[in-house]
Amino acid sequence: xxxxxxxxxxxxxxxxxxxxxxxxxxxxxxxxxxxxxxxxxxxxxxxxxxxxxxxxxxxxxxxxxxxxxxxxxxxxxxxxxxxxxxxxxxxxxxxxxxxxxxxxxxxxxxxxxxxxxxxxxxxxxxxxxxxxxxxxxxxxxxxxxxxxxxxxxxxxxxxxxxxxxxxxxxxxxxxxxxxxxxxxxxxxxxxxxxxxxxxxxxxxxxxxxxxxxxxxxxxxxxxxxxxxxxxxxxxxxxxxxxxxxxxxxxxxxxxxxxxxxxxxxxxxxxxxxxxxxxxxxxxxxxxxxxxxxxxxxxxxxxxxxxxxxxxxxxxxxxxxxxxxxxxxxxxxxxxxxxxxxxxxxxxxxxxxxxxxxxxxxxxxxxxxxxxxxxxxxxxxxxxxxxxxxxxx
Amino acid sequence: xxxxxxxxxxxxxxxxxxxxxxxxxxxxxxxxxxxxxxxxxxxxxxxxxxxxxxxxxxxxxxxxxxxxxxxxxxxxxxxxxxxxxxxxxxxxxxxxxxxxxxxxxxxxxxxxxxxxxxxxxxxxxxxxxxxxxxxxxxxxxxxxxxxxxxxxxxxxxxxxxxxxxxxxxxxxxxxxxxxxxxxxxxxxxxxxxxxxxxxxxxxxxxxxxxxxxxxxxxxxxxxxxxxxxxxxxxxxxxxxxxxxxxxxxxxxxxxxxxxxxxxxxxxxxxxxxxxxxxxxxxxxxxxxxxxxxxxxxxxxxxxxxxxxxxxxxxxxxxxxxxxxxxxxxxxxxxxxxxxxxxxxxxxxxxxxxxxxxxxxxxxxxxxxxxxxxxxxxxxxxxxxxxxxxxxx
Numbered sequence: 022x023x024x025x026x027x028x029x030x031x032x033x034x035x036x037x038x039x040x041x042x043x044x045x046x047x048x049x050x051x052x053x054x055x056x057x058x059x060x061x062x063x064x065x066x067x068x069x070x071x072x073x074x075x076x077x078x079x080x081x082x083x084x085x086x087x088x089x090x091x092x093x094x095x096x097x098x099x100x101x102x103x104x105x106x107x108x109x110x111x112x113x114x115x116x117x118x119x120x121x122x123x124x125x126x127x128x129x130x131x132x133x134x135x136x137x138x139x140x141x142x143x144x145x146x147x148x149x150x151x152x153x154x155x156x157x158x159x160x161x162x163x164x165x166x167x168x169x170x171x172x173x174x175x176x177x178x179x180x181x182x183x184x185x186x187x188x189x190x191x192x193x194x195x196x197x198x199x200x201x202x203x204x205x206x207x208x209x210x211x212x213x214x215x216x217x218x219x220x221x222x223x224x225x226x227x228x229x230x231x232x233x234x235x236x237x238x239x240x241x242x243x244x245x246x247x248x249x250x251x252x253x254x255x256x257x258x259x260x261x262x263x264x265x266x267x268x269x270x271x272x273x274x275x276x277x278x279x280x281x282x283x284x285x286x287x288x289x290x291x292x293x294x295x296x297x298x299x300x301x302x303x304x305x306x307x308x309x310x311x312x313x314x315x316x317x318x319x320x321x322x323x324x325x326x327x328x329x330x331x332x333x334x335x336x337x338x339x340x341x342x343x344x345x346x347x348x349x350x351x352x353x354x355x356x357x358x359x360x361x362x363x364x365x366x367x368x369x370x371x372x373x374x375x376x377x378x379x380x381x382x383x384x385x386x387x388x389x390x391x392x393x394x395x396x397x398x399x400x401x402x403x404x405x406x407x408x409x410x411x412x413x
Numbered sequence: 414x415x416x417x418x419x420x421x422x423x424x425x426x427x428x429x430x431x432x433x434x435x436x437x438x439x440x441x442x443x444x445x446x447x448x449x450x451x452x453x454x455x456x457x458x459x460x461x462x463x464x465x466x467x468x469x470x471x472x473x474x475x476x477x478x479x480x481x482x483x484x485x486x487x488x489x490x491x492x493x494x495x496x497x498x499x500x501x502x503x504x505x506x507x508x509x510x511x512x513x514x515x516x517x518x519x520x521x522x523x524x525x526x527x528x529x530x531x532x533x534x535x536x537x538x539x540x541x542x543x544x545x546x547x548x549x550x551x552x553x554x555x556x557x558x559x560x561x562x563x564x565x566x567x568x569x570x571x572x573x574x575x576x577x578x579x580x581x582x583x584x585x586x587x588x589x590x591x592x593x594x595x596x597x598x599x600x601x602x603x604x605x606x607x608x609x610x611x612x613x614x615x616x617x618x619x620x621x622x623x624x625x626x627x628x629x630x631x632x633x634x635x636x637x638x639x640x641x642x643x644x645x646x647x648x649x650x651x652x653x654x655x656x657x658x659x660x661x662x663x664x665x666x667x668x669x670x671x672x673x674x675x676x677x678x679x680x681x682x683x684x685x686x687x688x689x690x691x692x693x694x695x696x697x698x699x700x701x702x703x704x705x706x707x708x709x710x711x712x713x714x715x716x717x718x719x720x721x722x723x724x725x726x727x728x729x730x731x732x733x734x735x736x737x738x739x740x741x742x743x744x745x746x747x748x749x750x751x752x753x754x755x756x757x758x759x760x761x762x763x764x765x766x767x768x769x770x771x772x773x774x775x776x777x778x779x780x781x782x783x784x785x786x787x788x789x790x791x792x793x794x795x796x797x798x799x800x801x802x803x804x805x
Contacts, residue, residue, distance in 0.1 A: 064728030064736050096724055098737065098753030131721020132754050241725050315707070315792075329523020332488055333633050336456030344456050345490065361490030362524050400707075 026250025031162030034143025081215025115148020346387030418642025423554030426535025473607025507540020
């Protein structure tokens with residue numbers, strides 16, 4: 022897979038204890054439009070602070086991205102800030118840019134100083150390995166506990182041009198809304214002005230990465246960045262820009278869904294579909310609360326249509342609810358009508374739906390016309406094992 | 414254990430699938446002052462709605478409490494409301510009171526109609542069994558998945574009188590703040606006016622039941638009720654009332670701690686001690702977020718001093734934080750100083766602390782002088798097993 026105007030690389034620099042690719046670069050041939058969304062966590066890792074400042078200072082015009090996995094460079098004090106700057110400088114040297122034109126991202130264990138000798142050597146090696154067909158190496162080098170690389174690609178015909186969108190994501194825990202669920206990088210050869218790209222990125226993230234929850238924790242390092250080289254076609258405006266935004270949203274939804282499926286100990290990906298809310302905000306609050314409730318998530322793990330837990334979680338969302346108006350479906354099985362067990366409810370059929378790897382729980386609040394969707398998953402024994410025992 | 418002015422009973426009525434005591438009554442000999450705190454969940458069970466209305470209408474003067482376990486009478490529609498009223502009426506007949514003078518509480522599976530023939534027979538049998546020494550039966554009859562009954566007792570000398578406070582609690586999951594973590598009943602022979610009792614109850618609940626979290630979900634049925642018979646001594650005011658409030662708070666803390674220890678799959682009860690916050694509200698938000706983070710709770714389960722997760726959870730509390738001012742201790746081991754690993758940090762010692770059944774994690778925000786405490790516990794394999802497989 023390739024995308025005009027970009028080269029990619031991923032190399033093994035010895036940062037991950039278990040080995041494997043762990044330093045990665047995206048290099049734009051010339052200055053690219055760039056937009057990013059960063060973690061909402063108040064404890065932000067050094068690379069997040071550096072990248073946000075660089076993007077602002079450069080008004081959304083960057084030359085590339087440098088990433089390491091295996092070490093988050095978070096809670097590392099002044100040394101961490103200096104190390105993030107050193108990564109930008111090394112990558113800038115490797116691709117012939119200025120340090121301020123680089124986004125820096127890190128992922129892995131928190132609170133350990135970066136092994137800068139290895140990181141520096143890795144960045145030099147990645148610079149030498151840059152290739153228009155290096156995307157797969159890049160996508161592998163950003164992984165940590167992920168079971169597999171997660172990439173997606175879209176082509177979009179705009180008049181007589183065809184532009185490509187290429188994305189990859191990593192993350193298997195700490196997947197939660199309010200941005201930043203993970204590291205995600207997207208490149209495109211479309212020509213989009215920085216301000217338009219920033220708007221398109223925010224629009225694409227809201228119903229995708231900001232509407233999934235594995236464990237409700239947002240990491241110190243999360244970042245999603247989009248680079249547009251402009252190598253193909255004229256600058257997008259109007260309908261073409263709207264179609265680009267739609268394709269970007271679809272790509273993000275694809276990546277976010279892959280992220281859930283690959284989540285720690287995940288066997289079921291469940292769409293929480295909230296309808297009949299008084300406002301979109303209320304619908305989102307209810308959907309998020311259901312998706313993050315440990316009691317709902319263990320019920321999903323057990324395949325148990327314990328619907329009281331879903332209503333209970335809805336009641337904890339801080340949104341006014343009329344209990345006697347609530348409706349609930351599991352797949353196409355009506356479970357609750359007007360707040361009580363639906364006539365003819367078939368528990369055996371509901372349990373059969375819950376054995377599927379993917380299904381929908383629909384809750385109707387009976388209070389209005391607003392709706393929201395959230396992706397939830399099970400809380401399983403594997404989740405506990407992975408997270409009780411994990412250290413990068 | 415007994416308390417002047419009250420009789421108690423617990424009987425087996427066949428409501429719980431697995432058998433055992435499941436209908437319980439507290440009867441005051443004459444009208445008692447009563448105060449209660451109910452669940453903040455917007456989906457409230459029928460007995461919660463009935464009890465809250467009855468308490469308001471009677472201006473805090475009640476004759477007793479009737480409880481069933483094994484069925485929550487929640488999400489049961491109009492029939493559920495009628496059944497709760499029928500429970501109050503049956504208990505009123507059994508003790509010679511008016512139905513409006515009874516608090517009603519239920520706990521167990523959600524969404525199933527109460528088997529009212531059994532409930533009615535159980536209430537009659539409990540009425541016949543009422544005894545000043547029936548406390549232990551009462552405390553057993555309110556249990557569901559609890560491993561054991563949880564009771565506490567305090568004596569308080571006030572001038573030439575000694576008054577007793579007697580409390581019991583149940584709950585092993587759905588333990589979360591914002592009241593109501595469980596069913597809790599407390600009786601005392603002190604003489605306290607209803608308004609004063611309501612204030613004392615709110616003061617006692619805040620640092621105890623509202624500062625513990627097992628899974629962050631608040632149930633549809635949670636209720637804590639206090640009845641004061643006034644059988645002993647004059648009405649409490651001034652210093653005597655303050656001392657009574659302190660004793661009530663201590664009793665609630667004792668019961669809340671027992672609740673945590675008996676929580677589903679709990680091996681470690683960890684005090685999250687937040688200091689140096691800009692406001693008490695900020696301190697509470699940070700403490701609650703750390704205590705409910707699945708990543709922190711699995712780290713507690715694994716005995717892994719993965720302190721980055723604690724800082725990460727703190728950063729997700731929605732409170733401004735200066736990362737470079739954060740301090741963290743596990744027990745007496747300094748882990749983080751000014752946002753980075755403390756000089757001389759000893760991971761082996763920190764891991765040893767985390768093998769203890771009870772310890773403290775202290776986080777200093779370096780932003781002010783406000784503090785808050787929260788009790789947290791581990792997220793273990795047993796929690797998943799119990800909640801993936803549980804149905805009353």
